[in-house]
Amino acid sequence: MSEKKKYKIVYVKNECIGAFACIAAEPGTWKESVEGDKADLIEGVNEGDEVYVKEVDELDNNMEAAQSCPVNCIHIIDQETGKKII
Numbered sequence: 001m002s003e004k005k006k007y008k009i010v011y012v013k014n015e016c017i018g019a020f021a022c023i024a025a026e027p028g029t030w031k032e033s034v035e036g037d038k039a040d041l042i043e044g045v046n047e048g049d050e051v052y053v054k055e056v057d058e059l060d061n062n063m064e065a066a067q068s069c070p071v072n073c074i075h076i077i078d079q080e081t082g083k084k085i086i
C-alpha cells in the first residue's frame with residue numbers, strides 16, 4: 001500500500017463561481033475548466049458529488065489559493081493530524 005501524502009486538497013467544484021483567484025495564486029495546481037466557468041483541480045480525483053481531491057507532500061501556493069477563494073470551496077487537510085487547515 002502506498003504511503004499517504006502529507007496533505008489532501010479538497011475542492012468542492014459545485015460551489016466554485018469561477019473567480020480564478022486560485023489559478024492566479026497557484027497555476028501549477030489549478031486551471032480553467034474546458035467550459036471556462038469553473039476551476040479544475042489538475043490531476044484531482046473525483047470522489048463524487050463534484051468533490052475532487054488531490055494528495056500532495058508540498059502545498060506550494062495552495063494555502064494562498066484556498067485563502068483567496070471568495071466562496072471558500074478549497075480546503076486543505078493535514079493528513080498527519082487529520083486536521084482541516086482551511
Ligand code: SF4
Pocket residue numbers: 015016017018019020021022023038039068069070071072073074
Ligand atoms: S478561487 Fe474559488 S471560486 Fe474562484 S475559481 Fe478558484 S475555486 Fe473557483
